[in-house]
Amino acid sequence: MHLSDEAAQRLIADILQGDTEAFAPLVSDYTPLFYSLHKRLLPFDTPENREDDVQEIFLRIFRALPTFSTGRSFFSWSYTIAINYIRSRRRKKRRGKQIKPLELDDTILLTLADTNSEDPEEMAVANEAETLLIRALQEVPESHRQVFVLRIMQGLSVQETSQVLHIPEGTVKNRLHRCREQLARWMENHDWQIDPPR
């Protein structure tokens, strides 16, 4: 559960008045959100790069704080900065080298799915399912993938997704529906397995 926008705005007011330490609770509170966002959008990055990128996201947020207008949602505003940075990282990676064949292995099992369960079998099932989903997401257009990750995996509302991506709410719903269809089709064609039997 992240800080409420009201709590975040109080901290930001303190930061802008010179209390730099007030940034610490914001960072620790929002790190799981941006860490999981990064992991879902750049699943094949290394943990070291992931931590560096999340650090950079917070530094960009910090530098941009003077431009944050009170009354606006810090949640949506910070998410916009985060996803813009992750997009730029993705573009750089694409320019830098050929995309290698996507292969998931045990090292990138996500352990992110919320099973509300401590049953190891249920957790294993949820993790395998999310790993499969992340694999399938590589096959859909990036614009659709971003909507799906924000709306479904990160739990943003349609309105928040619309604000973060700067697209109309109708476009969010449309891309989400098409993304689900594409995911279901890909998974059905692959027998709902990362490595279907040959």
Next chain:
Amino acid sequence: MDCETCHTAINTWVAGQLLQEPHTEETLDDAVLIHIAHCHACSVHFAAANQTLGITGYAATAPADAVQRITRAVMHKTRKSRQFPGGKIALIAAVAVLMLIPFTRERTPFSEPDANVQQITLSLEAPEAETVVVAGDWNGWDTETHHLAKHTQQGVWEIELQLEKGTDYRYQFIIDGKDWIADPNAYLTVDDGFGGVNSVLEL
């Protein structure tokens, strides 16, 4: 029921759900659900279907140690960035002398020296400084706690610290609340991850 029949049933159910917004309450037959409960592959299939449809929630998590590392690194950097408006870092001529001083303080008859603690003195020559503070691993990089005292007319600042032995400590001096510098005479430094260096104290 075999797995193939189960897969077909789940695929049919997903196709039906995709036609409905919001999703319907329609569930799978009991026979399919019983099979899913006892078959790992089919339970993964069903879980992936639920995640695709957004019926199952997701958690936003990060490893606890990663959260700590990220928070510490970000705060270290923001403290420094606040101290360096415009990126102008005044280069202050400073010579630091690190002296490891044996624990020589006179002890009371009833106090036992703590063998796990070592007293050290950190010194920095900074004649024109108004304040000198040392921040490091031992105080969570706090810039308010450990102020050095000006001890000589030559502008040598000193502080005595008692630190636990058997640990490496990274640290920097902060001059006049804005200029972060590594200890120029420290025999060991490491990259601080932000383009600068930390001094290292090995006890």
